[in-house]
Each structure stands twice: as C-alpha cells, then as structure tokens.
Amino acid sequence: MKHLKSLTAGVALAAGLGAAAPAFAADEIFVPLFTYRTGPFAGSGVPIADGMKDYLTMLNERDGGIGGVKLKLEECETGYDTKKGVECYESIKGKNPVMTNPWSTGITLQLIPKAGVDKIPVLSMAYGLSAAARGDTFPWVFNPPNTYWDGLSIIMKYIGTQAGGMDKLKGKTIGYIYLDAGFGKEPIPLFEQYAKDVGFTLKLYPVGATEMQNQSAQWLNVRRDKPDFMVMYGWGALNPTAIKEAVKIGYPMDKFVSIWWPGEDDARSAGEGAKGFKTLNWHAVGADFPAMQDVKKYVVDAGKSLYPKEKFGELLYARGVYNAILIAEGISQAQKITGKKVVTGEDVRRGLEQMDLSEARLKEIGLAGFTAPLKLSCADHNGHRAAFVQEWTGTAWKKVTDPIEPNLQVVTPLLDGAAKDYAEKNTGWPKRTEVCDKAS
Amino acid sequence: MFYREAGQFKTDYAADMAVFPIRQDRIGLALILFVAFVIVPAFGSDFLLQVVMIPTLVFALATIGLNLLTGYTGLLSLGTAGFMGVGAFACYKLTTLFPGVSIVIWVLASGFFSAAIGAAFGLPSLRIKGFYLAVATLAAQFFLQWCFVRIPWLINYNVSNAIEVPERTLLGLIVTGPKASPEVRYLITLAIVVALAWVASNIVHGRIGRSWMAVRDMDIAAELMGIRLLPTKLLAFAVSSFYCGVAGALMVFFWFGGAEPDVFSISQSFLILFMVIIGGLGSIVGSFMGAAFIYILPIALGSLAAAFNAPIPPATLEHLRYMIVGAMIIVFLIVEPHGLAALWRTTKQKLRTWPFPY
Incomplete structure (x- = not known):
C-alpha cells in the first residue's frame, strides 16, 4: 500500500494549488456559471452559456455591474455530467457564490438538498425538480417561469x-x-x-x-x-x-x-x-431590444463573446439572456431589500423571492416586450407563466x-403531492424557517 | 540506502511469506494510514475531501473489485457500473425499508445483492472466454441499466426519478445527506475501503487467490490440478461484484448524496477498466494508483490552470484535459505496459540496491 504516498503527494499538490488560487475581492459579487461546451449536449449548451455570460458581461461593461458592484463571472465546464457538476459546485462553494445555475436536471437534483445547508440558492430556470415551485417546502430553489x-x-x-x-x-x-x-x-x-x-x-x-x-x-x-x-x-x-x-x-x-x-x-x-x-x-427571439443592442455593442462587437456574430439573438441564446436577467434581477432585488451593495447567497434568496419583473421594470432594463412579466413570492417559486x-x-x-x-x-395538486412526497422521503428535510419578506 | 532489508532476518515461514516482508514497507504503510486517517481529515479542505479523496477511494474500491476478476482470475468484465448500481439501489431500498439499521451495515449488506447478481451473470464464464465473455458482461451492463431506468420501485417511485439519499446517523453523527460533514463521510469511506482492501489482499494471497491465478494462467492446467472451474470462477464473479456493489453504495451515499440511473452507464464501466489497466492487472496497490491517476490527474490539471490564472476558456481547458490525460495514458503504457504497479515494483527494486546497483 505504498501507493498512498504518491497519492497523498498528488493530493497535497492539488490542494496546495487550490489554496494558491487568488482570493476573491470583497467588493465583487461572485456568480458562477455552470456551462457545457463539450459533450453530447454541447449543441444546446453553447448558446445558453454564451447568452448568460454575454448579458452579465454587458452589465459589467455598461453599468459597472449591478448597483455599482462588479460581477465576478466564472464558468465551470460540467459537460452535463453529474460528477463534474458536483466537482464544480465544490470548487465554487467556498468563494461565496450568490447562486448556482446548474443547467442539468441531474446536477440540480444533487444541489437541491445542499442549497439550504450551504446557503446558496439554486436557480433552475424551467428545468430541474418541478416540485421545487413550492417555496414553502423548497425555500432555496427557484424554477421560474414554468414547470x-x-x-x-x-x-x-x-x-x-x-x-x-x-x-x-x-x-x-x-x-x-x-x-x-x-x-x-x-x-x-x-x-x-x-x-x-x-x-x-x-x-x-x-x-x-x-x-x-x-x-x-x-x-x-x-x-x-x-x-x-x-x-x-x-x-x-x-x-x-x-x-x-x-x-x-x-x-x-x-x-x-x-x-x-x-x-x-x-x-x-x-x-x-x-x-x-x-x-x-415564453420570450422573444432576435436582437431588436435596447438591452440586446447593448450586448451586441459592449460584448459581441467588442470581441468579448465566443458566440458567432451571425447567430446573435437566436432562441437558445435569448434563453440564456433570460436566465441572466433573472440572475441580475435577483441580485438587484437583494440589494434593494438589504440595502447592502455586496450581497450574499442568503440575500439573493430573498431577492429572488421578491422578484417582480413587471412591464415597467422590463422597459427600464431595455427589454420591453421581450417576455411577459414575472412575479414570484415566498410560496410560489415558479410563477406558472403562460x-x-x-x-x-x-x-x-x-x-x-x-x-x-x-x-x-391539474398542475397544482401534482406539485403539492410531489413536494410533500419529496419532503417525506428525505427524512430530516427541514421545515421552512426562512422569514418571508414583505413585498418591497 | 534507506530502503533495504539488510539486517532484517526472518526466522519462520510466516515472516518470509508476509505481505510486507520489509520493515520500511510496514513503516511506510503505517505512515500512509496515519496521514489518511488523521492528517487529511484534520487539515484537508472540503474540496480536497469531497472532490479528490472520497471519489478516489470509491473508485479504488471498484477498481479492486474489477481487478479481482480481470487481473487475478483473467475474466474480462464490462458490467462493473451495472454491479455498482445494484449495490447502490439495494442499499437505498434497504435503508428506506429498515431505516433503524445502521447505514454502514446496509452498505456492506448491499454488496451481497450485487454478489448474487454478479454470480448469476458469471455463469456463462464457464463456457466462454476473453472477448466473448466481455460481450456477455456487456449484456449484464445494459440489462441492469435498463432495470434501473424502468423499474420505479427501485427508487421508491420518487418524482425526481433518482435516488434521494435520506439522512442517517451513526453514533449520533450525521453521516449521509447534505448535513453530513465531509470529514465524517471521508472517514467512513476510508475505513470501509481500507478494511475491504485488507480483506482483498488476504484473499489473493491465500488459497482462493492462488486458485484464481491458476485459472487465469491456464484453466485446463488448473482443472487438471484439481481446481473446480465453475465454483472458482463464480466465486471470483461474486467477490468482485461484492466489491463493486459496496463501491456503488458508497458512491451514492457518501459522495453524490443522490443519483440518477445514468450514473451507472457503460462509460463508467470503461473508466474503471482503464483504472485497472493503468494501475496494473493483478495488483491491489495498482488499483489505488490507477484510480488516483485517472481520477485526480484531470482535477490537478484544472487546479494547475486556475493557480496560474491561465486565461483559458473552460471548454478549451476541458479539451486540453482530455488530450493531456489521453496522451499521458499512452505514454505510460509505452513506458510500462504492466501499469503503475509494475513501475512501482521496479522503483522499489532499484531503491533496494541504490546507490550501488552492482
């Protein structure tokens, strides 16, 4: 069993290297993006990844982040593989992420039980566990706009x-x-x-x-x-x-x-x-929105995007943008509720719960008519939009x-049953103790 | 100079035949165990425990399992992931049906379910050999995976269609589920893996292991010497599957904390076969080395890039990882076709005579 020596040496090496990674600056908001540009799901994964990243990069370039705080974006390649997803999660967990976007039902299922323990909300946009729409059972999981x-x-x-x-x-x-x-x-x-x-x-x-x-x-x-x-x-x-x-x-x-x-x-x-x-x-396709034009101006034309220019604004790219809007709204709502600039995962959970993407707000962020309004609440983490x-x-x-x-x-009884079933089968599933904020 | 047995006299047969005949080896082993049991959990980060150590141990156990079958008995199997899945699903069913019984007992017990299934699929091994047997075990892999996907009873009709690991405690500590600390999960995994590796080492050094190796080297000769082929081969399948089953249960309960049936796909079987081949056929030590090499190398490469703040996009990094790991596997197999275990043996031999090799 001498082998363990080399193993430990390798491990020590890896750990040393991990520790050597630069510490995150305190005046940044860390948003990890789980993406997949490799493997059999890459065809769908690439436009999603670019849409999310480009929109958030645009916010950094145009507005200097959200509420004046820069977003620190970090992509982690999951390859749609649960093992790699867990690896990604463990590698970002310690860097104070404000939320995770797993982009895989398999990875989402792994993260749902961990979310409440590590205080990192999961935003699984229209995928993942449908039952997570019930905010009273799953305070840390969000799956808008529909199941x-x-x-x-x-x-x-x-x-x-x-x-x-x-x-x-x-x-x-x-x-x-x-x-x-x-x-x-x-x-x-x-x-x-x-x-x-x-x-x-x-x-x-x-x-x-x-x-x-x-x-x-x-x-x-x-x-x-x-x-x-x-x-x-x-x-x-x-x-x-x-x-x-x-x-x-x-x-x-x-x-x-x-x-x-x-x-x-x-x-x-x-x-x-x-x-x-x-x-x-549930959202528009194309580049005919002020915000999309900004993405084009600040990111795509500036050569900061990996996405092919001629496909700019296509469906799954726009889907990625929609996801990024939810991320941004969650963070800015959290800033509004707490009054803090640099928010944590716990704040963003409250922010997501108070999400109110109204017509007026959509217009304000330059996306009037891009999608229908979305309002979440403590009980409803989904919205069940048309x-x-x-x-x-x-x-x-x-x-x-x-x-x-x-x-x-027909959907509500199924959701209620599924949420109850999940909580029952996972012995020790915590009762919701998170306080519900008054609508701001 | 330091690694030599001069002055260590053996006075009886038992000492001569010991697994670790050289004192330095025993000291080294004790040191490694000390580091693994005390230093790593005390000083290791969550990332080290959760992403590096627990998976490596789980894969090492599965690799030992496959090595017992492929390396020691010479029976090629591609059903490893299927047998791991049997262990995982059996453990899940057992612990949800009898939640009062300690999870560690169920992890070990689930190995027996896997062993029974493995022995059943091992039946053709008496008549077919080599690649043909590999195809028969491939059938086992597909059949078992089909069962995991199609039989909702196995996952207690969960709406998520996945194993959801419930919370279990041991001696008042939470050992499974999201609230279990990585240290606790690591120590339990380590204890089980070390114990089973010790058992495996004893099996292969004893009568059973020798009969396996006799069958591997030439089954007709083994039969003429009085080794009954069917029980021997079936025992190899059963013991191998037992190890894989326990590894599968550990994987789901102490590493993932939940699993879709997809986890136990054919690619995982191949991964473990590569670990066996890289580590060295017919070597317990090699199983650990192979698992560590294949599993840790990509992670180390990733953290290397992160440490130097290399401006590589993650997808390119992923491709680079594939290329580098693939290239290193080829290089290793050219340099040492018998795997890391043989490399280690050569190194030890050189060390014993160093610095005066002649």
Missing part, C-alpha cells in the same frame, strides 16, 4: 384547439418522445391522467441518453403507430435527431409539438422538411398563438 407540468398542460390545450376541441381527441393517439431520464419522465403521470380523462391513447417512445443520435427504432414505431400528434421533451443531440427522423418518415410537422428546448440549429439541420415544427416559448407556440418557418421561429395559460387545476 414541465405547466408545459404539458399548455401543449395539451394547444393540441386540443388544433383538433377542434378537447373532446375531439377521444379515440386519437398521441405519441410522446422523450429523453429517458428524470426530465423526460416527469410529465408522464400527468400525460397518463390526460389520456384517461380525455380518452386518447398515449404511446411512449423513450430515447436513452446514449442513443440520442440513433432514433431510427423509435421512429420506425412512430411510423407504425401513426400517432395523430407527437409531443417531444428533448435536449442536446436528441432534438435535431428527432426532427430529422420525423422529416425522414414524413411525419406531418404541424402535428409535432415540443417543449421549449429546441433551438434554430436543431430545426435548421433537418432542412426544408422541418417547416411547421412547433415548440413552446407560454406561446411558435412555428419553424424554415429560417426562423414565428409566433403562431397568443400566450396560453397552463392548466393550474
């Missing part, structure tokens, strides 16, 4: 109107193609309930994370079953592959509706045939419906 269950209820409403009324779906077949992980499986209970209540047949087509790029078997089944509608919950390489396969078997694209994750690149790669493909969305359906025209996304409200009647 995957909200998303499914919106898709069902849309499909219902397409079919000419919910009752017309009776006897029809709806196919569900999804990433065979926590993320894709989460909506299934709700889907099954819908199938029972409305009377349609639900066909499941799971795609394993390792087989994302080879879905011919699933689509062969789709061709055989001929579902009247297809619903997709995918991420990374799953999305472009599914769209390509759908085009290949000649599935009618206007009957193919996805949750909010496919971007332009995913649809574009399938060629002309992808026209008519639909996804949910989402609209957009259609791929072959070159861009086109909004084709008004915002559709989620069906809270």
Whole structure:
C-alpha cells in the first residue's frame, strides 16, 4: 500500500494549488456559471452559456455591474455530467457564490438538498425538480417561469384547439418522445391522467441518453403507430435527431409539438422538411431590444463573446439572456431589500423571492416586450407563466398563438403531492424557517 | 540506502511469506494510514475531501473489485457500473425499508445483492472466454441499466426519478445527506475501503487467490490440478461484484448524496477498466494508483490552470484535459505496459540496491 504516498503527494499538490488560487475581492459579487461546451449536449449548451455570460458581461461593461458592484463571472465546464457538476459546485462553494445555475436536471437534483445547508440558492430556470415551485417546502430553489407540468398542460390545450376541441381527441393517439431520464419522465403521470380523462391513447417512445443520435427504432414505431400528434421533451443531440427522423418518415410537422428546448440549429439541420415544427416559448427571439443592442455593442462587437456574430439573438441564446436577467434581477432585488451593495447567497434568496419583473421594470432594463412579466413570492417559486407556440418557418421561429395559460387545476395538486412526497422521503428535510419578506 | 532489508532476518515461514516482508514497507504503510486517517481529515479542505479523496477511494474500491476478476482470475468484465448500481439501489431500498439499521451495515449488506447478481451473470464464464465473455458482461451492463431506468420501485417511485439519499446517523453523527460533514463521510469511506482492501489482499494471497491465478494462467492446467472451474470462477464473479456493489453504495451515499440511473452507464464501466489497466492487472496497490491517476490527474490539471490564472476558456481547458490525460495514458503504457504497479515494483527494486546497483 505504498501507493498512498504518491497519492497523498498528488493530493497535497492539488490542494496546495487550490489554496494558491487568488482570493476573491470583497467588493465583487461572485456568480458562477455552470456551462457545457463539450459533450453530447454541447449543441444546446453553447448558446445558453454564451447568452448568460454575454448579458452579465454587458452589465459589467455598461453599468459597472449591478448597483455599482462588479460581477465576478466564472464558468465551470460540467459537460452535463453529474460528477463534474458536483466537482464544480465544490470548487465554487467556498468563494461565496450568490447562486448556482446548474443547467442539468441531474446536477440540480444533487444541489437541491445542499442549497439550504450551504446557503446558496439554486436557480433552475424551467428545468430541474418541478416540485421545487413550492417555496414553502423548497425555500432555496427557484424554477421560474414554468414547470414541465405547466408545459404539458399548455401543449395539451394547444393540441386540443388544433383538433377542434378537447373532446375531439377521444379515440386519437398521441405519441410522446422523450429523453429517458428524470426530465423526460416527469410529465408522464400527468400525460397518463390526460389520456384517461380525455380518452386518447398515449404511446411512449423513450430515447436513452446514449442513443440520442440513433432514433431510427423509435421512429420506425412512430411510423407504425401513426400517432395523430407527437409531443417531444428533448435536449442536446436528441432534438435535431428527432426532427430529422420525423422529416425522414414524413411525419406531418404541424402535428409535432415540443417543449421549449429546441433551438434554430436543431430545426435548421433537418432542412426544408422541418417547416411547421412547433415548440413552446415564453420570450422573444432576435436582437431588436435596447438591452440586446447593448450586448451586441459592449460584448459581441467588442470581441468579448465566443458566440458567432451571425447567430446573435437566436432562441437558445435569448434563453440564456433570460436566465441572466433573472440572475441580475435577483441580485438587484437583494440589494434593494438589504440595502447592502455586496450581497450574499442568503440575500439573493430573498431577492429572488421578491422578484417582480413587471412591464415597467422590463422597459427600464431595455427589454420591453421581450417576455411577459414575472412575479414570484415566498410560496410560489415558479410563477406558472403562460407560454406561446411558435412555428419553424424554415429560417426562423414565428409566433403562431397568443400566450396560453397552463392548466393550474391539474398542475397544482401534482406539485403539492410531489413536494410533500419529496419532503417525506428525505427524512430530516427541514421545515421552512426562512422569514418571508414583505413585498418591497 | 534507506530502503533495504539488510539486517532484517526472518526466522519462520510466516515472516518470509508476509505481505510486507520489509520493515520500511510496514513503516511506510503505517505512515500512509496515519496521514489518511488523521492528517487529511484534520487539515484537508472540503474540496480536497469531497472532490479528490472520497471519489478516489470509491473508485479504488471498484477498481479492486474489477481487478479481482480481470487481473487475478483473467475474466474480462464490462458490467462493473451495472454491479455498482445494484449495490447502490439495494442499499437505498434497504435503508428506506429498515431505516433503524445502521447505514454502514446496509452498505456492506448491499454488496451481497450485487454478489448474487454478479454470480448469476458469471455463469456463462464457464463456457466462454476473453472477448466473448466481455460481450456477455456487456449484456449484464445494459440489462441492469435498463432495470434501473424502468423499474420505479427501485427508487421508491420518487418524482425526481433518482435516488434521494435520506439522512442517517451513526453514533449520533450525521453521516449521509447534505448535513453530513465531509470529514465524517471521508472517514467512513476510508475505513470501509481500507478494511475491504485488507480483506482483498488476504484473499489473493491465500488459497482462493492462488486458485484464481491458476485459472487465469491456464484453466485446463488448473482443472487438471484439481481446481473446480465453475465454483472458482463464480466465486471470483461474486467477490468482485461484492466489491463493486459496496463501491456503488458508497458512491451514492457518501459522495453524490443522490443519483440518477445514468450514473451507472457503460462509460463508467470503461473508466474503471482503464483504472485497472493503468494501475496494473493483478495488483491491489495498482488499483489505488490507477484510480488516483485517472481520477485526480484531470482535477490537478484544472487546479494547475486556475493557480496560474491561465486565461483559458473552460471548454478549451476541458479539451486540453482530455488530450493531456489521453496522451499521458499512452505514454505510460509505452513506458510500462504492466501499469503503475509494475513501475512501482521496479522503483522499489532499484531503491533496494541504490546507490550501488552492482
């Protein structure tokens, strides 16, 4: 067992190097960004990472940070791998981060129990654990602006109107193609309930994370079953592959509706045939906003962005910007509530809880009309905002419906049950002791 | 000069056959254990314990498990991650069904579930060998992973579709869950790994280990000498899976604190196989070295870049890590095809005669 000597030496080396890293300055706010520009999910991960980073960099360049305090941004590459995500978390934990944005359901699940202990809020924007919408059970976790269950209820409403009324779906077949992980499986209970209540047949087509790029078997089944509608919950390489396969078997694209994750690149790669493909969305695409122009001016044109200029403002990039807006709003609300300039994770938790992204505020930050207002509260960490359906025209996304409200009647009992179940199964899950701030 | 056994006389057979016949080795081992049990938890940072030490120990245990099978018995397996998963899920089911029993007992007990599954999938090993057996174990990997994803009973129908590690205490200390301190989790992992490594060392130096090695070197000859192949090979599968199962349970309960079934994917099986090959087939010491090398090297490279404040974007750094680690693996295998353990043996031999090699 002499080996341990070399092991300890290596460890000592690593530890020494870790300790040698420069200490953070006290007048900065540390915002770690968990991103992935490598691995099978990089196709979705790169625009998100750049959107988040560029917007926050713009705040640094234009305003000198938030409330006069510079943001210290640090990217940590997770590769969508839970192990690396935990490694990233441990490496940033000691640097006084104000929040984490895991960008992976797997990593989010790891961080949820740790958030309250380490006093670092988790902002998992429209992913992660849906039950975390219940702020009374999960005071440290935020998942605005809607959950995957909200998303499914919106898709069902849309499909219902397409079919000419919910009752017309009776006897029809709806196919569900999804990433065979926590993320894709989460909506299934709700889907099954819908199938029972409305009377349609639900066909499941799971795609394993390792087989994302080879879905011919699933689509062969789709061709055989001929579902009247297809619903997709995918991420990374799953999305472009599914769209390509759908085009290949000649599935009618206007009957193919996805949750909010496919971007332009995913649809574009399938060629002309992808026209008519639909996804949910809750924010605008494009660069026609003062704040986006500032991002372009201060970051992209200044050569500080890694993102290709010609794709500036595309869907997933804008999604990253939306995430960055929530980060910035959380921090500025925290500054407002506490009166401090340099806020901590605990302050930002309160800030996120008091998030009030009103029309006026959106206009103030130069994003009027970019997205619908969002207001969170101590009990509701999600907002359950409406989402609209957009259609791929072959070159861009086109909004084709008004915002559709989620069906809270079916979602709320599920959320309550799930939150209760989570707290019960995790023995020792703490009761909320965090005081709720009065709306400021 | 300092490392030599001159003057250390052995007066009986037991002393001659000891695992550590040289006094310096024993002192070194005691020192390492002292550092591991006292110095590291006392002075190590959370990052060191949580990101470096606990994972390395977990992987070392899994590597020992695979080494018993591949290195000592000569049976190639690609189902390691699957067997680790069996241990993890068994431990989760056991501790949620019987929360009153100590978690350490359940971690060890979950190894037996893994052993049973491993022995079942080891049955084809009597008829097929080499690459063909690797394919059979690959089937085990896919089948087990399919079970982890498809059987919600295994995760108690959790809405998160993942193992959620509940809080457990041992002697009044919180040992699992988010509130458990890294020191406590590290010490428990270390104690289990050291104990099991000691057991493994004794197994391979005894009758069972010798029969395994006889089967590895030539199974027909071993059979002619009176070694019954089926029980021997199945025992190797069972013991190997036991180690992997315990490693899997440790991984989820003392390192991750929760796990999606994806964790136990084929890439993890390959990772552990690489650790065995880099460390050295048929060596317990090598298992620790291999695990440390493969797991710590990328982290060390990362902190190296951070220490020098290198302006490398994280994605490039990630690519660099892959390239450097890959290149180093190739270099190591060219310099020493028998792994780090053989390198260590050569170094020791050189040290014994240093500074007068002739």
